[in-house]
Amino acid sequence: MALADVLLELAFVVAAMLVTATLVIVGPRRIVAAARGFRWRLETCLLPFAALVVVLLLRWSTQDIVRRLERRVLQNNITPQLFAFDQALFEPVTILQSFQTEALTSFFVFVYIYGYAFLLIFPFIAYFALEEMDELSTLVLAFTANYAIGLIFYTLFIAFGPRNVDPMAFEGLLYDAFPQSGALTHEVNQNTNVFPSLHTSLSMTVFFLAWVTRTKYPVWVPVSGVLAVSVALSTMYLGIHWFSDVIAGTLLAIVSVYIGVNYTVEGIVAGVREVVASRLGPPSADGE
Amino acid sequence: MDDVGPPTTRRQLLAGASAGAASALAGCWERLWSEAETTGPEQISMTIKTVPADDDELAATIASQLRENYEAAGIDATHEPIAEAELYRDVLLEGDYDVFVARHPGLDEADALYGLLHSRYVSEHGWQNPFQLTDVVVDDALETQRSATVDRDDDLEELLEHLLTTTPYTVVAYTDALCGAAEELDVPVPPKRPQDYVRLLARSSNDSRDRPLEVGTYGEGLTERLNPIAVDRSRLEGLVDLLYDPLARQIDGDYVPWLADDVTWEEGRRLRAEVTLREGLTWHDDKSLDADDVAFTYEFLGDTSMGTVDGGVPAPRFRDRQSLVESVDVGDSRTVTVSFPETSREVARRAFTVPILPEHVWADRSDVVANRRTEALATDNDDPVGSGLFRVADVTTDVEIELEPFDDHVLRTTTDRPDVLEGFSQFEGIRFQIAPNPGAIVDALVDGEIDLTTGELPPTYAESIREADGVTRVSEPTDAFYMIGYNSQHAELGHPHVRRVCSQLLDREHAATEFFDGFAEPATTPAQLVGFRDDAWDRDDDVDDTEPELLEFPGSDGAADPGQSRALFRAIHYNYEDDVLLESSG
Numbered sequence: 059m060a061l062a063d064v065l066l067e068l069a070f071v072v073a074a075m076l077v078t079a080t081l082v083i084v085g086p087r088r089i090v091a092a093a094r095g096f097r098w099r100l101e102t103c104l105l106p107f108a109a110l111v112v113v114l115l116l117r118w119s120t121q122d123i124v125r126r127l128e129r130r131v132l133q134n135n136i137t138p139q140l141f142a143f144d145q146a147l148f149e150p151v152t153i154l155q156s157f158q159t160e161a162l163t164s165f166f167v168f169v170y171i172y173g174y175a176f177l178l179i180f181p182f183i184a185y186f187a188l189e190e191m192d193e194l195s196t197l198v199l200a201f202t203a204n205y206a207i208g209l210i211f212y213t214l215f216i217a218f219g220p221r222n223v224d225p226m227a228f229e230g231l232l233y234d235a236f237p238q239s240g241a242l243t244h245e246v247n248q249n250t251n252v253f254p255s256l257h258t259s260l261s262m263t264v265f266f267l268a269w270v271t272r273t274k275y276p277v278w279v280p281v282s283g284v285l286a287v288s289v290a291l292s293t294m295y296l297g298i299h300w301f302s303d304v305i306a307g308t309l310l311a312i313v314s315v316y317i318g319v320n321y322t323v324e325g326i327v328a329g330v331r332e333v334v335a336s337r338l339g340p341p342s343a344d345g346e
Numbered sequence: 347m348d349d350v351g352p353p354t355t356r357r358q359l360l361a362g363a364s365a366g367a368a369s370a371l372a373g374c375w376e377r378l379w380s381e382a383e384t385t386g387p388e389q390i391s392m393t394i395k396t397v398p399a400d401d402d403e404l405a406a407t408i409a410s411q412l413r414e415n416y417e418a419a420g421i422d423a424t425h426e427p428i429a430e431a432e433l434y435r436d437v438l439l440e441g442d443y444d445v446f447v448a449r450h451p452g453l454d455e456a457d458a459l460y461g462l463l464h465s466r467y468v469s470e471h472g473w474q475n476p477f478q479l480t481d482v483v484v485d486d487a488l489e490t491q492r493s494a495t496v497d498r499d500d501d502l503e504e505l506l507e508h509l510l511t512t513t514p515y516t517v518v519a520y521t522d523a524l525c526g527a528a529e530e531l532d533v534p535v536p537p538k539r540p541q542d543y544v545r546l547l548a549r550s551s552n553d554s555r556d557r558p559l560e561v562g563t564y565g566e567g568l569t570e571r572l573n574p575i576a577v578d579r580s581r582l583e584g585l586v587d588l589l590y591d592p593l594a595r596q597i598d599g600d601y602v603p604w605l606a607d608d609v610t611w612e613e614g615r616r617l618r619a620e621v622t623l624r625e626g627l628t629w630h631d632d633k634s635l636d637a638d639d640v641a642f643t644y645e646f647l648g649d650t651s652m653g654t655v656d657g658g659v660p661a662p663r664f665r666d667r668q669s670l671v672e673s674v675d676v677g678d679s680r681t682v683t684v685s686f687p688e689t690s691r692e693v694a695r696r697a698f699t700v701p702i703l704p705e706h707v708w709a710d711r712s713d714v715v716a717n718r719r720t721e722a723l724a725t726d727n728d729d730p731v732g733s734g735l736f737r738v739a740d741v742t743t744d745v746e747i748e749l750e751p752f753d754d755h756v757l758r759t760t761t762d763r764p765d766v767l768e769g770f771s772q773f774e775g776i777r778f779q780i781a782p783n784p785g786a787i788v789d790a791l792v793d794g795e796i797d798l799t800t801g802e803l804p805p806t807y808a809e810s811i812r813e814a815d816g817v818t819r820v821s822e823p824t825d826a827f828y829m830i831g832y833n834s835q836h837a838e839l840g841h842p843h844v845r846r847v848c849s850q851l852l853d854r855e856h857a858a859t860e861f862f863d864g865f866a867e868p869a870t871t872p873a874q875l876v877g878f879r880d881d882a883w884d885r886d887d888d889v890d891d892t893e894p895e896l897l898e899f900p901g902s903d904g905a906a907d908p909g910q911s912r913a914l915f916r917a918i919h920y921n922y923e924d925d926v927l928l929e930s931s932g
Contacts, residue, residue: 129429129432130432130435135426135427135428137426137427138393138424138425138426141425216428218398218427221399222398222399222400222406222427223398223399223406223410223425223427224399224406224407224410224425225399225403225406225407225410226407226410226411226861227410230399233783233785233786234785237781237782237783237784237785237786237788237789238786238789240781240782240783240785240786241781241782241786243782249398249400249429250429
């Protein structure tokens with residue numbers, strides 16, 4: 059019930075942002091062209107989308123297994139290390155939170171939830187409207203890499219965010235300002251999965267790809283840049299992530315973009331098939 | 347002649363230099379050798395485990411302050427947040443910790459210390475001696491107080507003094523239960539225990555409504571496991587006790603017969619009690635509840651493997667209460683005779699407060715599923731068959747669990763029932779709605795989606811409830827407390843002196859006012875420091891006069907002063923090197 063309300067509001071706000079951005083950045087001409095050729099466009103990037111769906115399904119279906127593996131078997135709790143790193147550096151979370159004002163909190167809550175959702179969805183529309191589907195395939199593969207690598211880290215490490223360690227030193231601003239959002243974040247993630255920050259990595263992925271495609275959408279580069287950096291800052295300001303999570307998230311974004319740009323799902327599948335065939339495939343009986 | 351010649355030839359210089367170098371090197375080598383041969387003492391390190399703030403803000407805050415204070419004293423302290431279910435596994439099941447901070451639901455009677463501290467439970471799971479303490483003095487005192495009839499208070503006082511000096515654990519503060527409720531609802535106390543819910547539902551001023559009472563709470567996985575005898579999961583306080591009835595309930599210090607109709611005591615060589623059950627008792631699945639179920643329950647709690655595992659696999663809950671009972675003999679279908687080994691009546695009656703389990707359900711759960719773990723301890727028990735005033739309705743999700751009235755319950759119809767049930771019930775059951783965090787339940791309350799919250803609201807929300815329209819705030823002191831427990835198998839924490847100094851390193855007054863916003867009472871008396879809020883049996887002035895040194899905090903405003911705290915460790919013959927506290931041996 060609370061979740062449904064939050065989702066509805068999220069849908070409305072993000073839809074409004076998407077419509078505005080599509081009109082301004084993509085432009086009516088491209089939209090009309092994309093609408094006409096949506097069939098071949100979809101067919102072209104079916105494979106990368108399938109890969110993304112597989113990874114997301116894997117994440118969703120293995121929740122219980124991953125949780126038991128992470129918490130009961132592997133039990134690598136790195137929270138103290140993340141905390142120590144933050145302290146040794148210059149306490150970025152504390153510094154960010156020291157600028158706390160009501161307006162700034164509202165801004166970061168908005169960015170963390172609505173801005174982030176917009177940032178993730180808009181590139182799909184924008185790249186879909188291009189003449190070639192290469193950019194869209196790159197985007198989808200980069201997202202897939204983000205989720206897949208993130209899942210590995212989340213299994214390997216238990217890490218709690220700042221607000222969970224010391225509520226006196228780090229305020230849990232998100233849930234103070236907007237408790238219902240807990241229903242949403244609870245559905246999507248667990249509080250033991252903060253290293254690396256997927257909020258940061260996905261946002262940065264979008265920004266880096268915006269740079270790669272800067273000739274197509276020059277306006278999108280500064281817009282996504284400001285949003286991506288704001289999302290990264292918001293995760294710390296709201297007491298959800300450590301500085302290390304944000305660094306790791308940015309590194310993950312770089313790796314994911316590298317994979318997205320240099321590889322294709324077809325290529326990866328073919329490569330895997332080749333390896334499997336050469337290892338397992340029966341050598342042809344007649345050598346000739 | 348002015349030729350004085352070089353005062354030292356090159357050769358001499360070289361020789362001198364090499365000799366000097368050799369001797370310097372020799373010194374150096376000697377130091378290296380001795381360092382290699384004898385490993386010097388290293389810094390004392392301790393890991394403090396507690397739940398994340400999502401689960402318990404207060405425990406997280408106390409642990410955090412404790413870490414800072416330990417560091418001020420030169421200890422290499424780490425604070426490791428760990429999910430509630432996992433904390434209970436690590437602390438209560440695996441003993442894998444150095445220091446833990448946890449909320450204890452409260453000790454119902456002095457004899458509860460038996461389960462908490464007796465060395466016979468050192469290898470058992472649950473709140474049974476989680477400190478891994480083996481202290482013969484404690485064991486003796488725990489046994490003596492059980493059988494003592496006249497001088498029990500003296501025995502307990504001795505035990506208390508010993509516990510203050512050895513400090514296996516220490517209490518920080520007693521919390522107030524706090525809840526928010528709709529203004530038109532008459533809420534006597536914030537609901538936590540089953541009787542709180544019963545009282546609330548019985549209030550005639552909450553004139554009858556044909557809908558369930560909507561209660562809001564927060565937490566992770568609260569509906570996943572409804573096993574009344576397991577400890578490894580977080581649970582909704584009071585819920586399981588509404589489903590399972592005991593022979594008697596402890597209400598306001600009195601033992602009120604519940605499933606029992608009557609108890610007659612027989613004090614011969616052995617203490618015995620003849621318990622008569624009420625007439626017409628049934629389980630939620632309509633099978634009748636009889637004396638066999640009662641006898642089965644005590645036997646099963648003592649060994650859930652029903653004799654198949656050598657030494658037995660006891661249930662990790664109610665262990666101290668179960669251990670009071672020697673045997674249960676079935677008379678007819680409504681009577682049992684319970685025999686107690688050397689025990690006073692005062693202590694023995696605690697045994698009647700364990701939940702009675704249906705034999706036809708639990709007898710099949712005695713199979714061993716893993717190393718010393720039976721089906722009974724592993725099961726989620728998601729379709730609980732109890733005999734309580736409520737049963738679980740079919741609709742149960744992650745965010746909601748509904749208890750529907752069990753209409754066949756004897757206490758719903760009979761006139762001869764406990765006073766607490768007068769007027770019961772003005773509602774059609776209870777529905778718990780589970781929000782992801784306390785902020786969301788406060789919002790739901792203000793929006794009128796729920797009638798009230800459970801009594802576990804963190805104090806930080808007290809203000810927002812006071813300011814909101816149409817809702818009131820209800821609070822009540824409770825016996826529940828926050829404790830710091832030590833692993834007595836830890837190389838340094840094995841020394842009582844170290845535990846005592848460590849227990850001084852938290853400013854209890856400051857914690858109660860700052861962390862709890864005043865919704866707590868700091869532990870200040872000897873009895874309070876070991877877990878008893880009301881020191882009814884602590885009458886001797888001797889104990890009171892010795893101002894517990896545990897309360898002398900070496901610092902101010904919550905923060906430990908490095909100089910003062912180090913002086914405490916030096917006083918117990920510990921050494922420092924470069925402001926680092928060194929291990930005693932090494």
